[in-house]
Amino acid sequence: MREVELAIIGGGPGGLAAAIEAYRNGVRKIVLLERDRSLGGILKQCVHSGFGLQLFGEELTGPEYAERFTKQVMELGIDIKLETMVIGITSDKLVSAVNSAEGLISFKARALILAMGCRERPRGALNIPGTRPAGIYTAGTAQRFVNMEGYMPGKKVVILGSGDIGLIMARRMTLEGAEVKMVCELMPYSGGLKRNIMQCLEDFGIPLRLSHTVVEIHGRERLEGVTVAEVDKSGRPVPGTNEYVECDTLLLSVGLIPENELSKMASIELDPATSGPFVDEACQTSAEGIFACGNVVYVHDLVDYVTQEGYLAGKSAAEYLSRKAGDGPEGGLGAESGAESRAESGAGSGAVSGAESGAGLGEKIPEVLKIHAGYGVRCIIPQFVRRSCKNDVSLFFRVAGNYRDVVLEARAGGRAVCSVRKKVVSPGEMESIRLKSEIIRSINSEVLEIGIRTLGDKEAKETKGEI
């Protein structure tokens, strides 16, 4: 067994950024474990452009974006293990992995960063009736075939789901000579970016069928066609709207789920709303010294945000390691006893003043502030914020529907502590609220609720100029 300071699982954008930032903050014994033949994760198969606008102010393709970080990791001399599959982790940070050169290997790490990314929802998650022929792929699998392996999955294509990967693949398959017959979307709106609807579908005259789904699959050995139907508001097929569409390929772009098989092995608590671990403002999970970043936590809109979160996780892991090198016990997220004892003993700087000034009536308030989803909000990251945190904290959240003229509010004890006006919000784009550290310290309730409030017509008109 090898001992390392930090083991990072996953060499995609999250893991790469975490490795770089941990190194910059003084961590030297790092191992980065990646199951694929090269670093970069899913970016390597995303040959289209549109990455990096937030971080670099230019539009890069996926492989170009990945290369900027891969190069840095190589230059820093960080230990990279490719084609190495992590098969188990424990809450005390034992990592087991396999590769064909060394067989079974294990690491004892003092801190761990989970950066495994996410997986696509497969056919099995949809319960589409019919046969089980060849020719049904998730959009990302097809993307890998076309862009990295050099295989075309088929010639006549139907795409179910209008998420961005589905839209991007509609264009990609068309460019490579396939006929994309239609993109079906169960919801009355697309989950993809408008830009992609315009440039991937409308440019090529590919119909987008909103409120439509695939109700049957035909073909024994190879897919021969699908039956599509319109759905009502509750998502049920409307009788009499069935339409047979001949195709040899069905691509599924029906959602992504954070990949947390390993997290479960370490008994890390998962948030049912995100399917990823509960995290605090420093990306720490419920297990002490185990951090998580990127799509393993929740599915991000842009890779730029994954990179930023990777930096945060890397920095937090470095700080954790240096704290551990210095003093004694530490609690993982939600380890109330640990957190409280820190506040009481004064081990955590700022914790004491925060807790005392907050609890004006002499009651002890927990060190960890819980963040809850209020009206119109589906999920929030992070779910916990330590009151003693020294920096401002950005809360990212997904709204539950399309709304116009709203205020995004953070409310504590029935009082709004922070708000942002928005003209339009939609589930396709993550919203955020930035909480100043002094505001966090001033909150004396146990819970901070993030919700949206719709404005009346009059109020909306009056404040129009302020947006």
Next chain:
Amino acid sequence: MSERENKMLTCIICPLGCSISVTMEDGTIAETKGFGCKRGKNYAETECIAPMRVITSTVRVVNGPVPLISVKTDKPVPKALVMECMKEINRIEAHSPVKIGDILLVNVLGTGADIVATCNA
């Protein structure tokens, strides 16, 4: 007699997604309505006069560690030429080693855009 044509576009500049209507007369813009900002107006008018797109695709690699490398046009090409450019791109064979930015085809179809590699192999 002049020929008037009305085109409806959904703006992609920001999440507002304004519906913009552009009226063309004899191939020039007569009127643009419905935009929420200057950038939106600019987008809609460019889309109507001369829509341009960056093409991203892949190219076969000879003797490489991987079967394909990713490529792009280093500047946008006219939208109408996208499928023709794809035929040119699919004719290219790259020889390993290839580095990001290497030019694989100069001035594709006279558009002034080069096909460049976007990954190393």
